[in-house]
Amino acid sequence: MTAPVQEAALALRLDGITKRFGALTANGDVSLDLRSGEILALLGENGAGKTTLMNILFGHYVADEGQVLVNSGNGSLTELEPGSPHAALEAGIGMVHQHFTLAENLSALDNILLGTQSLATLSTARAPARAKLEDLMARSGLTVSLDARISQLSVGEKQRVEILKALYRDARVLVLDEPTAVLTPQESETLFATLKTLADDGLGIIFISHKLAEVIASSHRVAVLRGGCKVADLPTASCDQRKLAELMVGHEIVETIRTEKEAGRSLFVLKRIFAGQGRDALQDVDLDLKSGEILGIAGVSGNGQTTFAKVISGLEPIVSGEMLLEDQPLTHVDARKMIDIGLARIPEDRHHDGIVGAMSVSENLAIESIRKPENQSFGLLRFAAIRERARSLIKAYDIRCQSEDSPARLLSGGNIQKIVLARTLETMPKVVLAAQPSRGLDVGATSDVHKRLLAARDRGAGVILISEDLDELMRLSDRIAVIHRGKLSEANPTEMLDRSTLGLRMAGHDGEEAA
Amino acid sequence: MIRFEPRGPVPVSRVLSVLVAAAVAALLLAAIPMAFAGLSVFGAYGLMVKGAFGSMFAFTEMLTRATPLILTGLAAAVAFRAKLWNIGAEGQLYAGAMAAVAVGTGAFGGPSLFLIPLVILAGALAGGLVMLGPTLLKTRLGVDEVVTTLLLNFIILLFVQMMLEGPMKDPMGMGWPQSEPILDEAALPKLMARMRIHWGLIIALVASLGVYFMLKRTVWGFEIRAVGENAAAARHSGIPVTATFVRVGLISGALAGLAGVGEVAGLKGYLTADLSPGFGYSGIVVAMLAGLSPVGVIIAALFIASIFVGADSMSRATGVSNYLADLMVAMSLLCVLVAGLFLRFKIRLVGAPAAKETAK
Numbered sequence: 001m002t003a004p005v006q007e008a009a010l011a012l013r014l015d016g017i018t019k020r021f022g023a024l025t026a027n028g029d030v031s032l033d034l035r036s037g038e039i040l041a042l043l044g045e046n047g048a049g050k051t052t053l054m055n056i057l058f059g060h061y062v063a064d065e066g067q068v069l070v071n072s073g074n075g076s077l078t079e080l081e082p083g084s085p086h087a088a089l090e091a092g093i094g095m096v097h098q099h100f101t102l103a104e105n106l107s108a109l110d111n112i113l114l115g116t117q118s119l120a121t122l123s124t125a126r127a128p129a130r131a132k133l134e135d136l137m138a139r140s141g142l143t144v145s146l147d148a149r150i151s152q153l154s155v156g157e158k159q160r161v162e163i164l165k166a167l168y169r170d171a172r173v174l175v176l177d178e179p180t181a182v183l184t185p186q187e188s189e190t191l192f193a194t195l196k197t198l199a200d201d202g203l204g205i206i207f208i209s210h211k212l213a214e215v216i217a218s219s220h221r222v223a224v225l226r227g228g229c230k231v232a233d234l235p236t237a238s239c240d241q242r243k244l245a246e247l248m249v250g251h252e253i254v255e256t257i258r259t260e261k262e263a264g265r266s267l268f269v270l271k272r273i274f275a276g277q278g279r280d281a282l283q284d285v286d287l288d289l290k291s292g293e294i295l296g297i298a299g300v301s302g303n304g305q306t307t308f309a310k311v312i313s314g315l316e317p318i319v320s321g322e323m324l325l326e327d328q329p330l331t332h333v334d335a336r337k338m339i340d341i342g343l344a345r346i347p348e349d350r351h352h353d354g355i356v357g358a359m360s361v362s363e364n365l366a367i368e369s370i371r372k373p374e375n376q377s378f379g380l381l382r383f384a385a386i387r388e389r390a391r392s393l394i395k396a397y398d399i400r401c402q403s404e405d406s407p408a409r410l411l412s413g414g415n416i417q418k419i420v421l422a423r424t425l426e427t428m429p430k431v432v433l434a435a436q437p438s439r440g441l442d443v444g445a446t447s448d449v450h451k452r453l454l455a456a457r458d459r460g461a462g463v464i465l466i467s468e469d470l471d472e473l474m475r476l477s478d479r480i481a482v483i484h485r486g487k488l489s490e491a492n493p494t495e496m497l498d499r500s501t502l503g504l505r506m507a508g509h510d511g512e513e514a515a
Numbered sequence: 516m517i518r519f520e521p522r523g524p525v526p527v528s529r530v531l532s533v534l535v536a537a538a539v540a541a542l543l544l545a546a547i548p549m550a551f552a553g554l555s556v557f558g559a560y561g562l563m564v565k566g567a568f569g570s571m572f573a574f575t576e577m578l579t580r581a582t583p584l585i586l587t588g589l590a591a592a593v594a595f596r597a598k599l600w601n602i603g604a605e606g607q608l609y610a611g612a613m614a615a616v617a618v619g620t621g622a623f624g625g626p627s628l629f630l631i632p633l634v635i636l637a638g639a640l641a642g643g644l645v646m647l648g649p650t651l652l653k654t655r656l657g658v659d660e661v662v663t664t665l666l667l668n669f670i671i672l673l674f675v676q677m678m679l680e681g682p683m684k685d686p687m688g689m690g691w692p693q694s695e696p697i698l699d700e701a702a703l704p705k706l707m708a709r710m711r712i713h714w715g716l717i718i719a720l721v722a723s724l725g726v727y728f729m730l731k732r733t734v735w736g737f738e739i740r741a742v743g744e745n746a747a748a749a750r751h752s753g754i755p756v757t758a759t760f761v762r763v764g765l766i767s768g769a770l771a772g773l774a775g776v777g778e779v780a781g782l783k784g785y786l787t788a789d790l791s792p793g794f795g796y797s798g799i800v801v802a803m804l805a806g807l808s809p810v811g812v813i814i815a816a817l818f819i820a821s822i823f824v825g826a827d828s829m830s831r832a833t834g835v836s837n838y839l840a841d842l843m844v845a846m847s848l849l850c851v852l853v854a855g856l857f858l859r860f861k862i863r864l865v866g867a868p869a870a871k872e873t874a875k
Contacts, residue, residue: 022520022861313751336753345751353751358744367741367752376734383732 008035011204012057012093012173013077016066019052026052028229029066034173034204036071039195041215041236042208044225045248045442046413050208051098053225054175058095059085071172094166098177100158102150109133109146112165129168136167139201141194155300156187163194167203174198176207180214184300185470185503192218210248212241213471226250249443258454258476264291266327267462268343268431273321276307276486283486285321289431289462294453295491296477297466300506304486305466306348309435312464313345314338325431339368344429344456346420348436348466350413354420357409361401362390364408365423397422398448414445421452432456432463438472450476470499484508519860530858537854538818541846548842552835559829566828567821573828575712579782581820582712583608583791585719586774587798588805588812590642593726594767595807597743599760603649603664604771605795606671607642611772612779613675614641616683616694616786619701619779630701634780635718635773642772643765645671650764654757668795676788685785694786703781715777719813722770726809729766739763771795800848806855819844 012034019027027049034040044050055061057068062083069077070091081087088095102111113129130146137143142160150158159179166174176195180188192214199205199220209215215222215236222239224232224247232247246252270287282304289295299305310316311323314333323330325341338345347353355364366375366386375386390404399418401411408419417437425432434453438446453476457463467473473480474494481491482505489505546556567577587604594601601607614637623633649663678684679692687695703714730736738759741749750756774794779786801819805811826840856862 022522315751334753335751336755339753347751352745353747356741356745356748359740363737363741367737367749367754370734370737370754379734381732381734381737 008037008202009071010034010077011036011038011071013069014053014057014066015069017053017056017063017068018065019049019056019061019063025228027056027063028227030225030228030230031066032223032230032233034206036172036202036204037199038221039199039205039207039219041219041222042206042225043210043212043215043222043244043248045210046440047442048225048248049228050225051177052228054095054177054206054208056082057088057175058093059083059088089169092170092172094163094169094171094174096159096162096166096174096176096179098179098181100162102158102161104151105149107147107149108144108153108161108164111150111161112146112168116169133164133168136164140167140198142167155182155302156184156190159183159191167198171203173204173206176205178208178210180209180211181468182301184506185499186507188214212244212248215244216241224248245443258294258478259458261292261458261478263293263478264460267291267325268464269322269324271322271324273311273323274319275311275316275321276304276319279485280304280307281486282307282311282488285486285488287464287481287488287491289464291430291462292457292460293478294457294463294465294476296473296480296494297464297483297488298470298473298480298502298506299466299468299483301468303483304488305435305483307486308483308488309345309348309433309466312338312343312433313347314343342427342430344424344427344432346417346424346432346434346437348439350416350420351409355408355416358407360405361394361399361408361411361419362387362404364419365390365393365404368423369427393422393426396426412445414441414448417441417445417449421449425452425456428459428461429456430461432461433466434463435466436468437465438467438469446472470502473502474499482506519862522859522861525858533854533858534851537850538847541843541850544846544850545839545843549835549839552839554833554835559833559835562829562832563822563825565825566832567825572710573824575707575710577817577820577824578716579710579712580824581816582715582719582777582781583774583794584797584801584816584820585716585723585813586770586777587794588801588816589719589722589726589798589809590767590771590774590795591799591802592805592807592809592812593730593739593770594763595743595802596730597739597760597763598746599650599653599743599763599767600661601646601649601664601764601767601771602661602799603646603667603795604767604774604798605791605793606664606668607645607768607771608775608778608791608795609671609675610645610768611638611642611775612786612790613678613683613775614638614772615701615776615780616697619697620695621698625700627700627704630698631703631780634697634701635776638772638776638780639769640772642775643769645772646764646768647761650761654760672788675786679786679788683786692788696785697780701780702784703777711782713777713781715773715781718773718777722773723809723813726766726770730809735759735762771798774798797844800844803848804851818847822847 010033014030014032017027017030030053042050052061056063059082068080070080070093072078072091080091112133133146142164144157144160150161179191183191195205216239219236222234222236222244223230224244226248266288268289270285273282273285275282279302297305307316311318314335314337356367369375375382387404394401394404397418399422400415408416432453437449441449453463453465465473465476477494479491479493480497480502482489482502484506485508549556549559566573568574587608590604591601615634618637619630619634623630645667649660649667652658652663653660676692679694683694685693685695706712706714706716730739738754741754742756742759746756778790783790797819801812801815804815822843823840826837830837
C-alpha cells in the first residue's frame with residue numbers, strides 16, 4: 001500500500017506498556033506510535049498479547065507499567081486515565097470488538113446514540129444526530145439503514161454500525177479487533193476500502209490480525225507482537241508474507257504439503273438431512289465422503305456448521321434424512337455409537353466439548369474408551385494400563401505437560417488439541433470430523449494438526465474439515481463444499497476453485513452466478 | 516481496587532493450615548455474640564469441649580450425632596460431585612426411616628441376620644427411589660432439581676405425619692403420633708453397653724470409604740467426575756450422562772436413606788415426625804466443609820457434631836440458647852468458603868494510586 005504520511009501528527013503513543021496476569025506476562029514493555037491518517041496492522045499469533053494491549057488502550061485493563069498518551073486534538077500528547085473506557089471515548093478512541101457490543105433489539109440509530117444522549121431525549125431531538133450520521137455515511141461509504149433493528153442486519157452491517165458508533169463520537173483513533181474474522185472475502189475487501197477512505201480523511205487506524213495477506217494488502221505499517229513483546233515495527237512496503245510469518249512465529253515455517261492421491265470408494269454418506277432449529281438449522285444436506293480424501297466445508301460462521309458437526313458427532317438428532325457408513329444406514333445414533341463405529345470427532349470448542357479440564361491428562365486421553373476392556377475390568381479402572389497408554393500417547397503426539405497426572409486445563413490450547421487428536425486418531429477411525437481444528441492455535445500447533453489430518457487421509461480415512469479459514473481449506477482439502485444458511489453446496493475439486501468463487505458461495509451466490 | 520490473581524497448585528500442608536485457620540476464625544467470630552450474651556468466652560468454649568469430649572459418654576454422644584451427618588454429608592457430596600444439586604437429603608432420610616420401620620416392626624419375622632440387612636436395604640432403597648423422581652425430571656424435562664428435591668422434603672415430612680396419625684400409628688403409643696417400635700431382632704446393635712452409640716457409625720464409615728473408592732477407582736466414579744466437571748465434554752466423549760445422573764441420584768438418595776435407618780433402627784427405635792433436627796440440611800454444610808471429599812466428610816461431620824453436642828451441653832450449663840451452635844456452624848462454613856477463595860486466588864490491592872495521579 002502507498003507510503004504512510006510521515007509528517008502527520010502523532011495520534012497516539014503507547015509507552016512501555018507492561019501487563020501481567022499472575023505469572024504470565026501478556027505485554028512486556030510494548031511501545032507503539034500511531035499517526036493520524038495511518039493504518040497500522042497489529043500482527044501476532046493467538047496469545048501474543050494483541051487484544052490485551054488494545055484493551056489497555058481502551059481502558060478495560062490497567063497496565064502494570066507504562067502509559068497511554070493521546071493527542072487530544074490540540075497537537076500535544078496527554079496521558080490517558082488508565083482503566084476508564086469513558087476517558088478513552090472522551091479522548092477520541094473508538095474500539096470495534098471482535099464480538100460486537102450491540103443491543104440486538106434496538107435500532108442501528110439507537111445503538112449508535114446509546115450513551116451519548118440522556119434517556120429522556122425526545123425523538124425529534126434526534127434530527128441533528130441523524131443528519132450527522134447521514135453525512136458520515138456519505139463520506140465514508142459506510143451505509144446502513146439507521147432504523148433497522150440490529151437483529152435484522154447481517155454481520156457485515158453490524159460491523160458498519162460499530163464503526164459508525166465510533167465515528168459518531170468523533171473518534172480520531174479507531175481500533176478494530178480481528179475485523180475480518182466474521183466476514184466473507186468480499187466483505188473484507190469492502191471493509192478495507194472503507195478504512196482507507198477513513199484514513200485519508202485523517203483517522204488513525206489500528207487493526208488486529210493474524211492473517212498475513214490482509215496485513216500486506218491493507219496497512220501502511222505493521223507491528224508484530226510475539227510472546228507479549230514487540231519484535232518488529234516496519235513499513236508494510238518492506239515486508240512480504242514469509243518475512244512476517246517468521247517474525248510472528250519466531251522461526252522458519254515448514255508448510256504442510258498435500259500430495260495428489262486418488263480418492264477411494266464412497267465411505268460416509270448424508271442424504272437429504274434436515275436437523276436443528278433456527279439460523280443454524282440444516283436444510284436438505286447431501287454429502288458423499290470418499291475414503292482417502294479431505295472434504296472441506298467452507299462458510300461464514302453461524303451458517304449451520306455447528307449443527308452439521310453435532311449431527312455427525314451423534315449429539316443432535318436428525319429430523320429427516322439418512323446417514324450411511326459404508327452403505328450401512330446409521331439409526332438411533334448417539335455419541336457412544338459414533339465413536340464405536342469408527343468416527344473420530346474433533347469438536348469446534350475444544351475447551352468446552354473436548355476435555356474435562358479438572359481431570360488429568362491421562363483421564364482425558366482415556367475418556368472416550370473408558371468402558372473398553374483395556375481400561376477397566378468389572379467396573380474397576382485399570383490405572384496402570386490407562387497411565388501406560390497415556391505416557392505412550394503423550395510421547396507419540398508430543399503433548400507438552402508436566403506429567404500424565406496434571407490437570408488438562410493447565411495445558412495450552414495446542415496441547416489440549418493434541419489430547420483430542422491423540423485419543424481420537426489413535427483408534428484408527430474410518431471417518432474424521434474436524435471442526436475448526438486449528439482455530440486459536442499458533443502456527444506450530446496448527447501445522448501439527450494439519451499433519452495429523454493429512455496422515456489420516458493418506459492411510460485411507462475420510463476427513464471432513466470444517467473451517468472458516470480459506471487458506472487452510474485450500475491447502476488441505478481435496479474437495480470443498482460451501483455451507484450457507486444451512487444449505488451445503490456441491491463439493492468441487494479444490495483445483496477448480498479459487499478464493500473469489502468460494503467467497504461468492506459463502507455469501508450465498510451459487511456457482512453458476514459466480515461464473 | 517482489589518484484584519484476584521489465580522494461584523497454581525497449593526501443597527496439602529498449606530490447605531490444611533488454612534482450614535485450621537478458618538475454623539479458629541469461625542470460633543473467634545462466634546465469640547463476639549457469646550460475649551454479648553454475657554458468657555466468659557473461654558469458659559463457654561471450655562464447657563463445649565467438655566460437653567463433646569469430656570467423658571466417654573460425651574464422646575460417644577458426639578459420635579452418635581456425627582453418624583447421620585456423615586451419611587447425609589456423603590449424600591450431598593457424591594451428588595454435588597456430579598453437579599446434581601440434591602437438597603433433599605432430609606426427605607430421603609425420613610423415607611429411609613419410614614421404610615425401615617415398615618419392614619422392621621413385625622411385617623417380617625426372622626433372625627437378626629436376615630432382618631437387619633433387610634431393614635438397611637429397605638431404607639437405602641426408599642431414599643434412592645425418592646431421589647429418582649427429581650433426577651428423571653431433571654434429565655428428561657430439564658426441571659431444576661434444587662426446587663424439586665427441596666420441596667419434596669416437605670411433602671415427605673407431611674406424608675410421615677399423615678402415616679403416623681394413621682396406618683403407622685402405634686396402637687400402644689398412648690395417642691402419641693409415633694410408629695410401633697422396631698423389633699429387637701431388626702435393630703442395629705449398640706457398639707458399647709449403656710451408651711447410645713450404635714452400628715450406624717460403622718455403616719457410615721464403611722460408606723465413606725466405599726464412596727471414596729467408587730469415585731477414585733471405578734468407571735462409575737470416573738463418569739460421575741467427568742459429568743460433574745464438564746457435562747458437555749462428557750456427553751461428547753460418549754459418556755452416558757443421563758444414566759450417570761440417575762445412578763448418582765440413586766446412590767445419593769440411598770446414603771441419605773441409610774441415615775434415616777440409623778436414626779430409627781439404631782437410636783430411637785421408632786419413627787416420629789421430629790426424628791431429624793435437620794440432619795439433611797446440615798449434611799450439605801458437612802459436604803461443603805469437606806470440599807466434597809468423602810473422607811473429608813467424616814472429619815467435617817465430627818467437627819459439626821462436636822459443636823452441636825458441645826453447645827447443647829454448654830447451653831444446659833449456662834442457660835444460653837443452643838442456637839449458638841447453628842451460628843458457629845454457619846460461621847465455619849463461611850470461613851471455610853472464604854479460605855477456599857484465598858487458596859485459589861492471590862488477593863492484591865492495586866491500581867488505586869496510579870489512577871489518582873492521572874486524575875489531577
